[in-house]
Amino acid sequence: MKKIIYSMALSIAAIVTCSCHKIDNYPAPSETLQGNIVNIRTGKNVQSELAGNNGNGTRIKLLEISWSSNPTPLYLSGKQDGTYINTKVFAATYKMTAEGAFVPMVQTDGSGQTTVDQSQIVKVQGGTTTVNFKVDPFLEVEWVGEPVLNSDGTITVQCKVNRGTTDPNFQQDITDLWLFVSPTEYVGNNNYDPRYSTHVAYAGTTGDAITGNTITLTTSGGALPKKDLYLRIGSRINYGLKQYNYNEVKVVTVK
Amino acid sequence: MKRKIYLLLLVIGTIVPACKKNLDVPPPNIVQDKDIFTSTSGIMAYLARIYSEIPMEDFKWSPTTGFKNFFYGSPAAITGEAISRDQQNSTETFGYWADAYSLIRECNYFSETLPNYASNFSDTQVKNWLGEARFIRAFTYFALAKRYGGVPLIDKVLTKPGASIDDITASIEEYKVPRSSEQATYDFIAADLDYAFANLPETNQKGRASKYAAAALKSRAMLFAGSIAKYNNINLTSGADRLCGIPAAKATDYFKAAYDAASLLDGKFSLYKNSWSPTDKAAQAQNFANLFLDPSSSENIFIRQYHYPDAAHWYDANQIPHQLWNGGYSAETNPTLDFVEMFEGLPKNADGTFKTTDASGHYLLYNNVTDVFANAEPRLKGTVICPGDVFKGQAIDIRRGIYTGSSAGGIDKLVPEGSTSPYPTTDLVTSATDAQTAYTLPDGSKMNPAGLSGDFTSSGVAGCISGFTIRKYLDPNLPTANVTTNHSEQSWIEIRYAEVLLNQAEAGYELFSAGQGATYETTALTDLNLIRERAGATPATLGDMTSVDIIRTERRKELAFENKTWWDMKRWRISDKEQNSRIYRILNPFYSATAGKYFFDDRYDERNSRYTFDPRWYYEQIPASAIAKSTNLVQNPGY
Numbered sequence: 102m103k104k105i106i107y108s109m110a111l112s113i114a115a116i117v118t119c120s121c122h123k124i125d126n127y128p129a130p131s132e133t134l135q136g137n138i139v140n141i142r143t144g145k146n147v148q149s150e151l152a153g154n155n156g157n158g159t160r161i162k163l164l165e166i167s168w169s170s171n172p173t174p175l176y177l178s179g180k181q182d183g184t185y186i187n188t189k190v191f192a193a194t195y196k197m198t199a200e201g202a203f204v205p206m207v208q209t210d211g212s213g214q215t216t217v218d219q220s221q222i223v224k225v226q227g228g229t230t231t232v233n234f235k236v237d238p239f240l241e242v243e244w245v246g247e248p249v250l251n252s253d254g255t256i257t258v259q260c261k262v263n264r265g266t267t268d269p270n271f272q273q274d275i276t277d278l279w280l281f282v283s284p285t286e287y288v289g290n291n292n293y294d295p296r297y298s299t300h301v302a303y304a305g306t307t308g309d310a311i312t313g314n315t316i317t318l319t320t321s322g323g324a325l326p327k328k329d330l331y332l333r334i335g336s337r338i339n340y341g342l343k344q345y346n347y348n349e350v351k352v353v354t355v356k
Numbered sequence: 357m358k359r360k361i362y363l364l365l366l367v368i369g370t371i372v373p374a375c376k377k378n379l380d381v382p383p384p385n386i387v388q389d390k391d392i393f394t395s396t397s398g399i400m401a402y403l404a405r406i407y408s409e410i411p412m413e414d415f416k417w418s419p420t421t422g423f424k425n426f427f428y429g430s431p432a433a434i435t436g437e438a439i440s441r442d443q444q445n446s447t448e449t450f451g452y453w454a455d456a457y458s459l460i461r462e463c464n465y466f467s468e469t470l471p472n473y474a475s476n477f478s479d480t481q482v483k484n485w486l487g488e489a490r491f492i493r494a495f496t497y498f499a500l501a502k503r504y505g506g507v508p509l510i511d512k513v514l515t516k517p518g519a520s521i522d523d524i525t526a527s528i529e530e531y532k533v534p535r536s537s538e539q540a541t542y543d544f545i546a547a548d549l550d551y552a553f554a555n556l557p558e559t560n561q562k563g564r565a566s567k568y569a570a571a572a573l574k575s576r577a578m579l580f581a582g583s584i585a586k587y588n589n590i591n592l593t594s595g596a597d598r599l600c601g602i603p604a605a606k607a608t609d610y611f612k613a614a615y616d617a618a619s620l621l622d623g624k625f626s627l628y629k630n631s632w633s634p635t636d637k638a639a640q641a642q643n644f645a646n647l648f649l650d651p652s653s654s655e656n657i658f659i660r661q662y663h664y665p666d667a668a669h670w671y672d673a674n675q676i677p678h679q680l681w682n683g684g685y686s687a688e689t690n691p692t693l694d695f696v697e698m699f700e701g702l703p704k705n706a707d708g709t710f711k712t713t714d715a716s717g718h719y720l721l722y723n724n725v726t727d728v729f730a731n732a733e734p735r736l737k738g739t740v741i742c743p744g745d746v747f748k749g750q751a752i753d754i755r756r757g758i759y760t761g762s763s764a765g766g767i768d769k770l771v772p773e774g775s776t777s778p779y780p781t782t783d784l785v786t787s788a789t790d791a792q793t794a795y796t797l798p799d800g801s802k803m804n805p806a807g808l809s810g811d812f813t814s815s816g817v818a819g820c821i822s823g824f825t826i827r828k829y830l831d832p833n834l835p836t837a838n839v840t841t842n843h844s845e846q847s848w849i850e851i852r853y854a855e856v857l858l859n860q861a862e863a864g865y866e867l868f869s870a871g872q873g874a875t876y877e878t879t880a881l882t883d884l885n886l887i888r889e890r891a892g893a894t895p896a897t898l899g900d901m902t903s904v905d906i907i908r909t910e911r912r913k914e915l916a917f918e919n920k921t922w923w924d925m926k927r928w929r930i931s932d933k934e935q936n937s938r939i940y941r942i943l944n945p946f947y948s949a950t951a952g953k954y955f956f957d958d959r960y961d962e963r964n965s966r967y968t969f970d971p972r973w974y975y976e977q978i979p980a981s982a983i984a985k986s987t988n989l990v991q992n993p994g995y
Contacts, residue, residue: 211598341971341993
């Protein structure tokens, strides 16, 4: 008789759980979305640091508007060289903008009116979709010549920092200038060796004097370790999240 | 066995009819409104709970684990006031959100339900209680606003009485209230506090809000709003609402509101000076230390009481100098030299840094370890235990090591100025732990290499790591047996009159610099000098009032280790400038065996612990779980 109780229980369980049987797997996303974040005036890619929890670099904002007018945004992290790629994107319609150390692509005035909207509506259907963004960086940082390995084991570099955008609303004071040094290529404000990197802070408007001039910076902390070191210059203005503008990463082999 | 099957059917048969509607009576074993809102004791129970939930950064606030927490570490170690073994560079990470809205709902529920039962009480009682609920709601909204900027403003209980789950699910979209602007949030807080001020009594029980607590909190919140309007550079808009940031044109209005709210307390409170003497520096220092422990202090405006064993904290166990510990933890808050240098009466270089060497670069030598601090500002001595200071009848013994090298012709710096390198091992006797072997000095006497309270070279030993340890709030009468977890019961002073004076001074100076009139400046100066007089510091003159920094520095000294500085640095928007790959400095006492004298070495934190403030932290990340539940919430920039 116990058997009857067990079989009753079993059949109840079978009835209850059969509703879990349906295959509800959705195919994995497989489309590729990629592109460049380009300086509108020079045509060159806008350099950045890695974005995410441990970085404050350029990122791509995706609003999937195929099913909701007010979706929760998705973000794609940009790479340091001003490109981005994601190979696992769902096919859908996206409203896309880029966020970083450049003039915001969407701006509103005090009454909530959208005054600037450079977002792009993109249909990701199949294969590879390329979406480029033309942006107006706050600062343009450039190398002048090549880094020089000094006889005392330090490295001296020369660079120039210029205003990028001509919009006075985004020409706040320059607050920092860094020579970032890192043993890995992912060098930037989120990843540098503080023993060797050099920092110059500017108070008030004093930082504005550096624009246009060739600046010479030398690594700190004496002789550098004998290995490949990655260097770049970063500078930022006192606006918003104070993201850095960078120049290209250069590698120097210290022997 | 067949019987069992019948029994099963019988059970099913009994359960099914129970779904009938007329059996849907409230369970008699659950407390209902009519049980709570008909008696004073019921109201007290309700109020006690919502008071206990107030999000204040007190002894039990840890930036990483939250409110009402027991933790090892020191919240002061995120601001640079101190360094700690168990707290590094960080922002708040626990995401205060859901608890806030639970508390706001409880306040709203109370405010809506109490009037239905008002006939049980006097008008004054009802008025006062409604004022308390508003005060707590304002406190909670301010806790949200200073973290997130604009937040959803919920001024009533959203669900209808007796609503079923189905009703609630059907109207779920209505409950997804979007964020209001940061300005609207501060205006809402101001309105709540005005209501609280009008309804609360002149005085109240300890731990409960009086009308002046509401005015004082308003001065704090409005000062915050004014600072955001003036100094913030971050912008986030959603529709017409500016969720992060307040228009700069509003700064003057908010500073005026802060100034006026502070003025409401004129003559109602006074700075604590019970054991103060105008001529005795030791008495001034003792008076400053007593202020945090005297329950009858005339300076207390709003406090949170603790009581062992039912509501205790463990501040003393965290902070006690190592030599007085009870074998558990100690010395979590180690004030930095950067903090100590702000005070007067110390040997200083021309640039204001602590002077440890003479013109030729040799260490200055002192006969006693206490000599260097002999003329220190009394408030410093009331806040910090310097090497050799007496606490609980013992001289607190802090020493980094014994220098055994020659002292003839002066001792050179052990490591070069500005170096982050470790100390050399030659000519230096140190100790890894508190189990030390005494060193024999040239005169034959014995001395431990490290002090009884540190510094020990092993990072795992709970000793001093900066040359200083904390005195503020530390209870000198707590028996060592009770210097353990969950045994401390001194009250937390959330709002004291000194802060209100500093609020008024800062708002006054900001108004003066915005061209609102010279009287604001003179009031600021008067307030500042009241604080300075009690502190035993030199009074300021109008000529000293060259920038708002003089008031900010005063505030950082006066309110240090009261968990206010972090928010001040944030609202001034200076955190990212102050903490940019920064290593804080410390002051290590050494004893020169050959000279028989002490010297001090100022250097960077030996752990090379670096602090960088990410500008995104000015607005905290709204917890992803909150956005998942309420999808209309817009995340703050950069997250």
